[in-house]
Amino acid sequence: MSVVRAMDKTMTCSEFQDTIPDLFEAHADLNAQEHIKACENCAALVRDLEYIASQAKLLLPMHDPSPAVWNNIQQALRHTPGEPPAPLGRK
Amino acid sequence: MERFVLMNAGPTQPRPANQHMRRNPPIAGEEEAIEKARNGDARAFETLYAMHKRRVYSLCLRMLGNVAEAEDLTQEAFLQLYRKIGTFRGDSAFSTWLHRLAVNVVLMHLRRKGLPQVSLEETLEPSQDDGPRKDIGARDLTLSGSIDRVTLERAIENLPPGYRLVFVLHDVEGYEHNEIAEMLDCSIGNSKSQLHKARMKLRDLLHTGQRKEQIA
Numbered sequence: 001m002s003v004v005r006a007m008d009k010t011m012t013c014s015e016f017q018d019t020i021p022d023l024f025e026a027h028a029d030l031n032a033q034e035h036i037k038a039c040e041n042c043a044a045l046v047r048d049l050e051y052i053a054s055q056a057k058l059l060l061p062m063h064d065p066s067p068a069v070w071n072n073i074q075q076a077l078r079h080t081p082g083e084p085p086a087p088l089g090r091k
Numbered sequence: 092m093e094r095f096v097l098m099n100a101g102p103t104q105p106r107p108a109n110q111h112m113r114r115n116p117p118i119a120g121e122e123e124a125i126e127k128a129r130n131g132d133a134r135a136f137e138t139l140y141a142m143h144k145r146r147v148y149s150l151c152l153r154m155l156g157n158v159a160e161a162e163d164l165t166q167e168a169f170l171q172l173y174r175k176i177g178t179f180r181g182d183s184a185f186s187t188w189l190h191r192l193a194v195n196v197v198l199m200h201l202r203r204k205g206l207p208q209v210s211l212e213e214t215l216e217p218s219q220d221d222g223p224r225k226d227i228g229a230r231d232l233t234l235s236g237s238i239d240r241v242t243l244e245r246a247i248e249n250l251p252p253g254y255r256l257v258f259v260l261h262d263v264e265g266y267e268h269n270e271i272a273e274m275l276d277c278s279i280g281n282s283k284s285q286l287h288k289a290r291m292k293l294r295d296l297l298h299t300g301q302r303k304e305q306i307a
Contacts, residue, residue, distance in 0.1 A: 021287040048234045048294045056262035059148030
């Protein structure tokens with residue numbers, strides 16, 4: 001369904017929701033869509049989807065691997081000094 | 092078109108997409124460590140591990156949702172780094188290159204396990220069960236401003252694996268749909284569809300969590 005069609009205020013919720021992926025991809029201003037202006041449920045849906053996408057971009061790496069990971073890497077490197085190490089399984 | 096074949100785990104030299112560059116600023120001392128590690132300096136390799144272990148592990152953990160597997164593949168990614176660091180040409184940020192290598196390691200692992208959600212295009216097709224609800228009757232709670240990081244991380248963990256892969260690669264890691272389609276050997280349309288369904292599923296999971304909190 002085209003982005004232009006999303007401007008049609010006669011759209012049903014179902015029809016509008018089908019256009020959301022394309023609207024997101026086009027970086028369109030979803031809040032400017034006619035359907036959104038008249039439909040609180042779809043407006044809430046769009047707000048949530050925008051919020052989820054924006055929060056995901058803010059997620060930072062928070063967890064460190066256990067020390068065993070580096071120990072295993074060191075051990076693998078020691079097994080074949082001077083040569084590319086073979087992959088090891090979990091120790 | 093060059094295919095991102097999982098059998099060849101070496102990372103391609105990705106284009107320096109803005110988001111990758113924003114997320115991967117140069118790290119002090121990294122360039123020197125790379126140069127020394129290329130010449131076999133074990134201490135320099137340890138320095139690179141210390142610089143990048145958290146990001147690589149977090150990437151593996153988010154893609155897999157499993158601590159033991161994430162640790163195994165972090166290990167495998169750094170062993171591959173050790174073998175391949177000589178092929179790093181510096182066309183992109185080192186961290187961008189390394190993260191692409193790590194993504195490859197995870198995807199190859201999933202292919203080896205035969206998980207259908209990354210091996211067959213048709214299994215990436217939308218599922219009716221997880222599809223968006225249409226013509227919603229009752230007004231839902233709104234999420235805006237109410238999700239903390241831990242809650243969102245937990246919800247991502249609970250996504251079906253195929254959805255989780257696309258969501259993490261696109262919304263968290265900043266890959267474009269054409270890159271994801273290449274990595275997962277699916278169409279761009281499929282990647283877009285999976286991302287939308289992943290966001291819809293996340294919304295459901297987050298709303299459900301909010302309702303449970305309110306009841307409690």
